Amino acid sequence: MKIGRFDCLTELYTTNRDLTAYNAPPGMYKVRFKVGDFSQDRNFEIKIDPRIVNSIENAAAAYVERNEISKSIYEGATEMAKGVRNLRMIKQQLETVMDLASNDKVKQEGKVLDETLDKWISEILQKEMRTYQSNYMFEARLLIKFKDFLDNIGKGNLPITQGVRDVTQDYLQQWDVLKRSLEQIKNTDIATYNTLLKSNGLPELYWPK
Secondary structure, X not given: OEEEEOOOXXXXXXXXXXXXXXEOOXXXXXXXXXXXXXXXXXXXXXXXXXXXXXXXXOHHHHHHHXXXXXXXXXXXHHHHHHHHHHHHHHHHHHHHHHHHOOOHHHHHHHHHHHHHXXXXXXXXXXXXXXXXXXXXXXXXXXXXHHHHHHHHHHHOOXXXXXXXXXXXXXXXXHHHHHHHHHHHHHHHHHHHHHHHHHHOOOOOOOXXX
């Protein structure tokens, strides 16, 4: 019983066959069975193992903390995957514009922008992974680290250790820096290049919705 699913990016699914995000915490849930026009709902509860209740003080609070940490990591991973997809769409547009352009400055600035996009993406994912090789053969990028960290949290013991809290804070801080960098690319780098494109009668790059 899992919450969320990682984006099916090539670099992820070639090294992680299971893209589910994190364990559902104890609580009340609803399941729906539907065939054609027929639909039936049932409520069910995920309970804490009595052995855990008896061996861990404040087990319920420990599950709440683990869920909050897992949720924050998953939300960051979802945002960065969307950022990768958006920049790859921008790169496709940029390639078309570069083919149409005859102005040297448009070409030069386009190359600089393309390198900026590649650099940001390479912080999130490996630049290229064509085989089913383990990601451990490469220097792990941030999205892979987020996925591995969530897997380890789910397999780890309760309560949450200070080490897990520290790693969570460190990873989220790394993502915050990259998130601000992504906003700069969107609001400054691409906007500036669009001004150049417009002045040369070329189609502007649009940010995917």
